Amino acid sequence: MKSLLRSNIEKTINQIITDNEFEQFLALMSERTFDKKKFLLEEGTVCNQIYFVENGACYSSITDLKGEKHTVQFAIEGHWISDLYSFFSSKKAIYTLEAIEPLAVLAMNKENFQIACDSMPCFDRFFRILIQNAYVSVQYRLAKTISEEAETRYAEFSKLYPELIQRIPQYLIASYLGVKPQSLSRIRKANSHKK
Amino acid sequence: MKSLLRSNIEKTINQIITDNEFEQFLALMSERTFDKKKFLLEEGTVCNQIYFVENGACYSSITDLKGEKHTVQFAIEGHWISDLYSFFSSKKAIYTLEAIEPLAVLAMNKENFQIACDSMPCFDRFFRILIQNAYVSVQYRLAKTISEEAETRYAEFSKLYPELIQRIPQYLIASYLGVKPQSLSRIRKANSHKK
DNA sequence: TGTATTTCTTAACCTATGTGAATGACAAAG
DNA sequence: CTTTGTCATTCACATAGGTTAAGAAATACA
Numbered sequence: 301m302k303s304l305l306r307s308n309i310e311k312t313i314n315q316i317i318t319d320n321e322f323e324q325f326l327a328l329m330s331e332r333t334f335d336k337k338k339f340l341l342e343e344g345t346v347c348n349q350i351y352f353v354e355n356g357a358c359y360s361s362i363t364d365l366k367g368e369k370h371t372v373q374f375a376i377e378g379h380w381i382s383d384l385y386s387f388f389s390s391k392k393a394i395y396t397l398e399a400i401e402p403l404a405v406l407a408m409n410k411e412n413f414q415i416a417c418d419s420m421p422c423f424d425r426f427f428r429i430l431i432q433n434a435y436v437s438v439q440y441r442l443a444k445t446i447s448e449e450a451e452t453r454y455a456e457f458s459k460l461y462p463e464l465i466q467r468i469p470q471y472l473i474a475s476y477l478g479v480k481p482q483s484l485s486r487i488r489k490a491n492s493h494k495k
Numbered sequence: 496m497k498s499l500l501r502s503n504i505e506k507t508i509n510q511i512i513t514d515n516e517f518e519q520f521l522a523l524m525s526e527r528t529f530d531k532k533k534f535l536l537e538e539g540t541v542c543n544q545i546y547f548v549e550n551g552a553c554y555s556s557i558t559d560l561k562g563e564k565h566t567v568q569f570a571i572e573g574h575w576i577s578d579l580y581s582f583f584s585s586k587k588a589i590y591t592l593e594a595i596e597p598l599a600v601l602a603m604n605k606e607n608f609q610i611a612c613d614s615m616p617c618f619d620r621f622f623r624i625l626i627q628n629a630y631v632s633v634q635y636r637l638a639k640t641i642s643e644e645a646e647t648r649y650a651e652f653s654k655l656y657p658e659l660i661q662r663i664p665q666y667l668i669a670s671y672l673g674v675k676p677q678s679l680s681r682i683r684k685a686n687s688h689k690k
Numbered sequence: 691t692g693t694a695t696t697t698c699t700t701a702a703c704c705t706a707t708g709t710g711a712a713t714g715a716c717a718a719a720g
Numbered sequence: 721c722t723t724t725g726t727c728a729t730t731c732a733c734a735t736a737g738g739t740t741a742a743g744a745a746a747t748a749c750a
Contacts (some may be wrong), residue, residue, distance in 0.1 A: 470727075479729080646736090682737095
């Protein structure tokens with residue numbers, strides 16, 4: 301049971317954990333479900349949970365001064381999602397988390413996060429790597445956003461996450477790539493001619 | 496002595512450290528200097544150090560597939576800089592670190608980083624916060640890059656880092672903002688008319 | 691000093707993407 | 721089965737920023 305989570309942990313820290321360790325960890329998480337379009341977290345409230353997606357899809361977004369939403373991250377089965385800044389600092393969240401499909405997650409709150417880190421060194425390591433990965437991936441995305449055109453970014457996204465292309469509405473993918481839905485539509489049309 | 500570093504640490508973790516702790520920490524770092532235009536780290540080698548800038552200025556950059564350099568971060572007195580991804584993973588660096596002015600840094604290598612974290616809990620915390628801050632700031636910059644125009648980003652940069660505007664060559668600031676030097680020049684000209 | 695090198699500015703032109711508005715295709719709700 | 725709302729597409733036009741090229745200004749160096 302919950303082998304998705306277990307293999308996610310083992311893969312991240314690149315080592316096997318004991319049944320006992322995993323059970324301890326799992327005991328610190330609780331299952332929750334969200335209907336499509338429901339919010340896991342709303343901007344302005346404090347983010348007290350980090351979520352591991354067991355089923356379904358969701359995304360985090362930030363709203364700019366003009367009121368436009370920008371997708372920060374998608375999460376489907378096997379991904380973690382949260383507003384790590386708010387979670388660690390206990391300040392108000394700047395992100396919104398919303399379900400795209402009916403969603404089943406395992407949630408861990410801050411207290412249990414502390415317990416996990418304090419009692420099991422491998423989880424301390426696990427979470428440090430989680431942030432590091434998040435950091436590296438945003439750096440990468442920023443570099444791509446600055447240096448590549450939308451068409452190239454879309455091609456790379458399609459190649460990297462073919463499943464998301466199927467499951468995620470296009471206006472959200474556009475918002476992730478940093479262009480308007482009309483522009484993504486135009487890019488897709490141009491591409492379909494080339495093939 | 497080295498009060499810049501000490502106050503940087505205390506400010507980051509939001510608590511005072513003892514003379515003893517600080518001396519221990521300092522003993523794990525070594526002083527180094529670099530001439531202008533010299534490299535602290537070259538892309539493709541492993542990054543074994545994190546640097547605290549005591550004097551001068553430097554920057555990190557990433558080179559894209561077209562051979563164009565994009566500035567990732569500037570660091571002047573009181574800032575930390577490194578390729579954290581390479582440092583933590585021991586994989587090849589994707590960034591280059593280069594001195595903009597004659598530079599004096601305190602460097603900590605990986606072994607000493609481990610020692611610092613293991614022997615003094617407050618430094619474990621310190622470095623975690625350091626990554627978190629780095630993560631948050633890139634997220635913020637990505638959001639701004641996607642949602643704001645270059646003119647707005649430049650205005651914000653000027654307001655946030657007036658000192659850097661004085662000290663850093665404009666083509667590097669342009670590269671940080673994600674535009675060509677000519678475009679930044681155009682923006683500055685347009686702004687000078689408005690005032 | 692003068693000369694070379696680097697950095698900044700300007701200008702004319704070009705292209706990718708934004709804007710606004712209309713239309714069609716579904717899917718959800720009644 | 722109709723109505724309504726959501727999402728994707730298309731088009732005409734506007735514009736920010738890229739490109740190329742040239743010269744001016746600043747800085748380094750001999």
